[in-house]
Amino acid sequence: MSGGTGGGRGDGDGRGGTGGKSGADAYRSRPPSDAPPPADEHPSSEFAVPDGIAPPEAVEEDQPTSEFAVPDGVVERVQQEQEGSAFATPATYRTRSSPAAFTPSDGLPKVVLTKDAPWQDRMRAMLRMPVGERPVPEVVQRHDETGPAVPRVLDLTLRIGELLLAGGEGAEDVEAAMFAISRSYGLDRCEPTVTFTLLSITYQPSLVDDPVTANRTVRRRGTDYTRLAAVFRLVHDISTPDTEVSLEEAYRRLAEIRRNRHPFPGWALTVAAGLLAGSASVLVGGGFLVFAAAAVSAMLGDRLAWLCAGRGLPEFYQFVAAATAPAAMGVALSLSPLDVRASAVITGGLFALIPGRALVAGVQDGLTGFYITAAARLLEVGYLVVGIVTGVLSVLYLGIGLGAALTPETALHPVERPEVQLLAAMGLSFCFAVLLQQDRGTVLLVTLNGGVAWSVYGALAPTAGLNPVAATAIAAGLVGLFGQMLSRYQHASALPYITAAIGPLLPGSAIYFALLSMARGQLNAGLASLSKAAALALAIAIGVNLGGEISRLFLRVPSVAGALPVPAFRRRAAKRTRGF
Helix, strand or coil: CECCCCCCECCCCCECCCCCCEHHHHHHHCCCCCCCCCCCCCCCCCCCCCCCCCCCCCCCCCCCCCCCCCCCCCHHHHHHHHHCCCCCCCCCCCCCCCCCCCCCCCCCCCEECCCCCCHHHHHHHHHCCCHHHCCCCCCCCCCCCCCCCHHHHHHHHHHHHHHHHHCCCCHHHHHHHHHHHHHHCCCCCEEEEECCCEEEEEECCCCCCCCEEEEEECCCCCCCHHHHHHHHHHHHHHHCCCCCCCHHHHHHHHHHHHHCCCCCCHHHHHHHHHHHHHHHHHHCCCCHHHHHHHHHHHHHHHHHHHHHHHCCCCHHHHHHHHHHHHHHHHHHHHHCCCCCCHHHHHHHHHHCCCCHHHHHHHHHHHHCCCHHHHHHHHHHHHHHHHHHHHHHHHHHHHHHHCCCCCCHHHCCCCCCCHHHHHHHHHHHHHHHHHHCCCCHHHHHHHHHHHHHHHHHHHHHHHHCCCCHHHHHHHHHHHHHHHHHHHHHHHCCCCHHHHCHHHHHHCCHHHHHHHHHHHHCCCHHHHHHHHHHHHHHHHHHHHHHHHHHHHHHCCCCCCEECCCCCCCCCCCCCCCCCCCC
């Protein structure tokens, strides 16, 4: 019942409150007539505890009182479910042994990159850092006030990476080049990714902006180290503060690199393949007639491979056709009355076909942590070697059936001709450089490097009696060391100074012994020789990579500003995972 305004009375004991209060509200708010006025500490709400009832115990702060609290009896189950979650703290986590979760009070140490170090080492060091620890980029190339053109910079980066990867460059150097291009044009938060056939790069302007990703597929591969060196010069000029290269200028130079013709014509490559096989045959003990036969058979095999390529056949069948011609020449000479070492002719032809370039690149990618690319490269090498084996074995089976005098015991005998073999090794490296379409200014240097490799191998294996695998690894290590030093002096890729120099060390004779033993039904001996050939090939690849890593020890690396004589910051390891 409503009370009257201005203090009127209602029914019963209720009094009408001012302002139009209801009788019930007035009754609740009015104390008894014989009671003292209410104190401040006594509640006056309907939720108050009546007199005579004990108040509940105080709720502790660490006990939840919400309806979302976990009931008693199910705590252990919830904890087990939380431990199984991907966002739960592991059971083995300990706060005392955990790293610092926040930035230390004195801040992170400033990383200063030396300007005189090659761009490969600077970019590789930053790629191995976490994104948050990378130094702020110093924009090398200028752009307008609106900032860098992100799509054009990413496209230029992918095009340069495509030329490097198609030319046989290692995945780590391709990533370093792509990072150098994007960083020089002001794109700091970039993450390049390189696989055997796919290039991708992601740029995130900030933590709140959407990332921009672009990719490019490498469909064609070619061997042109002159083009590779030109791309390296372009990357060096873009990443150098002293040289200003705009986006338009970079695109123009890249188009010129693509349009440039090869330094050596097709007929020169055919002649170089023949001379390479002839030099290899002299290296394993052949004479002038063997040299001529090996050269002619290799040139014939090269023309057959070109014919298969012109018909669109895969590279596997091209290697089968190229390996058939030297084997056929060797079988024909063994059936003839001429006193010619036919096995040296076949071995020389194998030297011209072994994919040493892809082998070194594959092992190098594996050692630097690019396992997918390394597996793909080594699988490619395996297919090409199977093609060589197919071509040679098919002819050897036919020759043995015709009565050819081909036996492993009388195949090859070492001949002590140090001067002749040294000249043959240098000639082999020279022809290999021509086949790789190297710049003419680097042909002489790689020829000398190949002579050094054979001299070291000859001094260790035949003279000192060292194991051939160990001697090959040491010689290949020196090749990698000298090649890396020459490339850094020239600010170019190391491949033109290394790949052709390892030609004299390729396991051509071991592969021939394996194939000949298999053709004669001696499977155990063939597998043993094939294992030796694989060991020699791995020794070459690992030695080249180790020589390159040793050469970097003599170069300045990123260090902490104001550090002690022993820098606190060291180059991070290349391995992406730790095995656990």
